[in-house]
Amino acid sequence: MPMKTVAVLGGGISGLAAAYYLCKSPQVAKVIVLESSDRFGGWLRTLRRLDGTLFELGPRGVRPAGAVGRNTLNMVEDLGLSAEVLPVSYSHVSSKNRYLYVNGKLHRMPSGISEILRTVPPFSRPLLFSLASEILVKRGKEDDESIYSFVSRRLGKELADIAVDSLCRGVFAGDCRNLSVRSCFPPLFNAEQKRGSLTLGLLLGSGPTPQISAGPLAQRSMKESWAQWSLKRGVEALPESLSDYLQRSGRAQLQKEAAVKHIQPSASGWKVHLEDGVISADHIISALPAKALSCVLPPTCQSLIQQLQDISSVTVAVVNLEYEGSVLPVKGFGHLVPSSEDKGLLGVVYDSVPFPEHNRPSGQTTRLTVMMGGAWFQEEFGAPETVTTEHLLARATESVSCHLGVTSAPGWTHVALHKDCIPQYRLGHFRTVESMRSFIKKKNLSLSLIGSSFDGVSVNDVIFSGRTAVEDLFGGGV
Known part of the structure; x- marks a missing residue:
């Protein structure tokens, strides 16, 4: 009909x-x-400055992986945007280098086989140990579980406290102790249900995935192994x-x-x-x-x-900063901060590294985005209605100087308060x-x-x- x-x-x-x-x-x-x-x-939302510089106020890169990633790329192609795509491959420095700020220091997250074989701070043992012993952990009995409890049970408390706590702040601006593993990370939940283990589930697959064929752009993303992409005029x-x-x-x-x-x-x-x-x-x-x-x-x-x-949803403050010159002590995608280190500060994205095309066309600059609040907004900053942009800006620039050792003041700033922007799947x-x-x-x-x-x-x-x-x-x- x-x-x-x-x-x-x-x-x-x-x-x-x-x-x-x-x-x-x-x-x-x-x-x-x-x-x-x-x-x-x-x-x-992309802020486009008259001199050609771009700043993202919301999501800044899209992942091409899986059926849903292919689906978006097929749409991008159908809309005639293929020539506008800015891809970032897995071999790019921003894909290889992701940091955690723990105990007052930046630590690069292990990536690649050689690095999961040895102990890399802030972790006290090689990640391979956690993965190997994970295969022997019994399947959970409940039909849902918090992400924190699931990861502690399967991979150990240290990974849950540092890596997964930070990851959930980066993705959901939320507290992994209150978020559902089944709704937030279905592949992990399904891997345990179907294969009894995350390691086996992720190696062997663990459930039906939607059948989405890959158009030319999605095929290109696989051939060139993109980790993420943006667009020339921003997201x-x-x-x-x-x-x-x-x-x-x-x-x-x-x-x-x-x-x-x-x-x-x-x-x-x-x-x-x-x-x-x-x-x-x-x-x-x-x-x-x-x-x-x-x-x-x-x-x-x-x-x-x-x-x-x-x-329910959480509120996130997004502070875009631009510094003259090259001010970063490390090159990478950015760093996340576990809640044990600083509840109010979720992480800092080094925008200029993955997408230098969005920098000012003339002269070297560094664009950063500081994310704050989330599930901790009220507790750290008070009610969203009463917080001032000055306070948020001061907190953001202070974190950049403290975490990254940037001594200069930013030459340009923008503060956005996104009220109730990310739903929390409890x-x-x-x-x-x-x-x-x-x-x-x-x-x-x-x-x-x-x-x-x-x-x-x-x-x-x-x-x-x-x-x-x-x-x-x-x-x-x-």
Whole structure:
């Protein structure tokens, strides 16, 4: 049955991706994207300075690996962006060198076989020992577990305290003691379930992966072994190209500053109430954050509203800094900081190393991004409403001088406060999501849930969630 009109709530990257896949389906007559802010792209935001320098305020590089990585590269190619891609290979210094700041010093993370055979500080034994003994650890009995407990049990407390604590701060800005291993790192959970061991699971594979064929760009990424990629005009060029594509498609209508007040079921699907009018839609794909969706649903969806409100998010301060000259004591991607070292400071990315193309065209400069807060924001900085940019900037520059020995002051700075930007998948998150989707099915609501609140927080994950929702809607490929 042809769907006449599909409304997409939220014009971030997942909403735009869903609209893109909808426009590829012959069964859709019209797609309406409703975005409450004055721009599309959500957390993908690039600050472009007049002299040609770029700074990322959100995600700064996308990984090409796996089915979801191939899927994004296929989209990038379809949008005509192949020539814009800036790849970073695994052999690049920023892929090989990733640091941890522990006990007041930078330590390079072991990479490569030779380095897991010997003891590398801050660890007290070779990583190979942990991996070898891991094969003998019994399978967990629970249907979910915190990342911290899972890694301590399988690989030892030291790796959990230092490496995994830092990694979860870098990826989720969250506390690995409260995050679910099943929802945050499905491959690890599945490896234990299917193979009884992470080492065996990762070597032998541990479950079905979506079948996504690799187009020429994705094939190139494998041949050249890319670790990550960006775009010449920054990551925001992706949502910009998507909205251009949608506008040219003739089937999509994009509305900015169109906050949804509430939605109510109607005979044909839904009535979507905006500030200045009502839109009728046969189906809604919601790419809104869980809490935002909970505020617009009708009272008949009380149990769904409750569960959406249970998915919390954290606030992250992102401070971009530019220094004159080459100021880094080491070359690499950046460094992460475990919570035992400094709760407020999550990590520092050395942007100029992976993407020198985004530097000022003339004269040597160093661009850095300092990430702060996350699950510790309130405790370290107080309420997001009361914190000043001066305070955040001072904390960021002080960390750069302390961790990296940079004595000069930055010549240019920018502070962004991203309120509730990364959802936290707590223990049992998978059950909450299953239960929400079964409520929608049982009540026969023409509603799909996509975006970072549900099935993964990475750029690739949320784009893929848009694709999956459209495939589920029309049963089959898009």
